[in-house]
Amino acid sequence: MLDAFSRAVVAADASTSVVGNLGALKQFIASGNRRLDAVNAIASNASCMVSDAIAGMICENQGLIQAGGNCYPNRRMAACLRDGEIVLRYVTYALLAGDASVLDDRCLNGLKETYAALGVPVTSTVRAVQIMKAQAAAHIQDTPSEARAGSKLRKMGSPVVDDRCSSLVAEAGSYFDRVISALS
Amino acid sequence: MKSVVTTVIAAADAAGRFPSSSDLESVQGSIQRSAARLEAAEKLAGNLDAVAKEAYDACISKYSYLNNAGQANSTDTFKAKCHRDIKHYLRLIQYSLVVGGTGPLDEWGIAGQREVYRALGLPTAPYVEALSFARNRGCTPRDMSAQALTEYNALLDYAINSLS
Structure with a gap:
């Protein structure tokens, strides 16, 4: 498992040179608290995000919860929720480390083959991940949808800078995209 | 590679x-401590050749028998290799400063070093002398800030201990 720092070191070691470009790492440190806030925003809302993503996926494809569907009966629905949480958890780890290696090695490696063997539909899985991607962006920006959240609206209230952590939103999005491309 | 972040994630x-x-x-x-580490890494990267050269010269002048025929520093090839080894240690120390843990030193420097030096018949005392010279050469505020120098010296001590 690597993080942003050890990734730079491994790259430098390949050419037996010192780590030359420290600018990116200084940037990582300077925005360290924002990164931790982003991780906290996802971790604190994880169960809500996962259940919403799976519910949204089923809403768009009711066949999943009818007899013969992949979220029927409860046992398989529970497995689905569990998998959603696992994916979100590894994306959170990757965001904390600033590197995708933990996501690749411990979550995505062999996931496509496993799902193919178990007969899990890829399109539905991808849809759930896409919903989680949008949710993660909203939580990192701290802009949950007031229209849709209704009485459940919850803001983290951490001090947010002007750009609303756009670089972290993009980085988290890239990890979700990585999950999607690994599955399809 | 072991660092605070990867340890936390693994747990x-x-x-x-x-x-x-x-x-x-x-x-x-x-993250809060890493500013000093990166400062030390930056300064060391900028002067790696000079630091390695000084450390190498210091250990050869103390153990001048190494220049005798058949010894580890006798030919030009051997000299270049000795110098390169010192530079390797300093480079791994720079990596460890960047990562914020001893992972690079442990994995790429210390693991197996005893066996290698025994197999090649190399004495470890000159390495200790070279790194000790670097350890005592650093000076604040001329070279880097006090906190950065502390981090740098701690890693040099770690490497010295592994060789002693």
């Missing part, structure tokens, strides 16, 4: 939970 993953607030606290602690 959270073993328990199957999201990063907790105490996990984030320890990462934040590491």
